[in-house]
Amino acid sequence: MSGLYLEDYTVGRVFETEPVKLDADEIIWFAERHDPQDFHTNPERAKDSAFGEHVASGFQTVAIATGQFIRTGAVDGTGLGGPGMDKIRWTAPVRPGETLQTQVEVTKARATRSDPGRGVVTLAFAVTTESGPVLTFEATIFVRSRAGEQA
Numbered sequence: 001m002s003g004l005y006l007e008d009y010t011v012g013r014v015f016e017t018e019p020v021k022l023d024a025d026e027i028i029w030f031a032e033r034h035d036p037q038d039f040h041t042n043p044e045r046a047k048d049s050a051f052g053e054h055v056a057s058g059f060q061t062v063a064i065a066t067g068q069f070i071r072t073g074a075v076d077g078t079g080l081g082g083p084g085m086d087k088i089r090w091t092a093p094v095r096p097g098e099t100l101q102t103q104v105e106v107t108k109a110r111a112t113r114s115d116p117g118r119g120v121v122t123l124a125f126a127v128t129t130e131s132g133p134v135l136t137f138e139a140t141i142f143v144r145s146r147a148g149e150q151a
Contacts (some may be wrong), residue, residue, distance in 0.1 A: 003078030006119030006145040009109040011052040017068035017102040022056055024096035030060040043096075055093035061100065061135050062088065065127045068102040069139075080118055080142035098129040107138070117148025 024043060031040030035057035039049035046054040062085075070079075094100065108122035119150055127135040 002073060003076040004074045005078055005142065006075065006109060006111065006143050007147070009106045009119070009121045009143065011106055011109060013106045014070060015072050015074060015104040016083075017065075017072060018066060019099045019101050020064050021099045022096065024054060027056045027060065027096055029055065030063075031057050035059055051093055053093075054096055056095070058088075058090040058135070061090070061094050061127060062137060063070070064100055065125050065135065065137075066096065066104045066139070068100070069104050069123070069125070072104075075141065075143065078144040080144065082139060084139035084140055086138045086140070088135075090135055092129075092132060092134045094129060094134050095131070098131065100127055100129060100134075102127045111145060112142070115148065118142050118147055119145045121146060125133065 028041055031037065037057075039051050039055055040046075040057045043054040044100060046052075047084040103126045105124045105126075106121060107124050111119050119142070121141050123139045123141065125135070125137050125139065126133065
């Protein structure tokens, strides 16, 4: 899929992403650099944590889900970054060996008031594993608009 323009982001459109399996070494690598808590970095100490087991950082799960969407190609050459994320909810832990499945739905899409060459799109992310739902969040992105290119 090549990059999509604002006009291609219709409310209700759903993107299915390629699954990503997360192993213990990846969880530890990420956590040591970005979220160094024992239940992420040390499988043995994790047994004594509130989780009772080794789990992935929620921030790693957000990063993986974001990467899954980017790899759909939707923003290739048309994505212009984004101003933020909202409503991040970690609903269950992600364990080593689980596979993340991410579905992304367009919930809003409109032209920006200040620049006819770009639009603003809101995406609802829903991430699941074999165990069930683990994460939801909204991301707002800027994308190029065909209308702006024609102006």
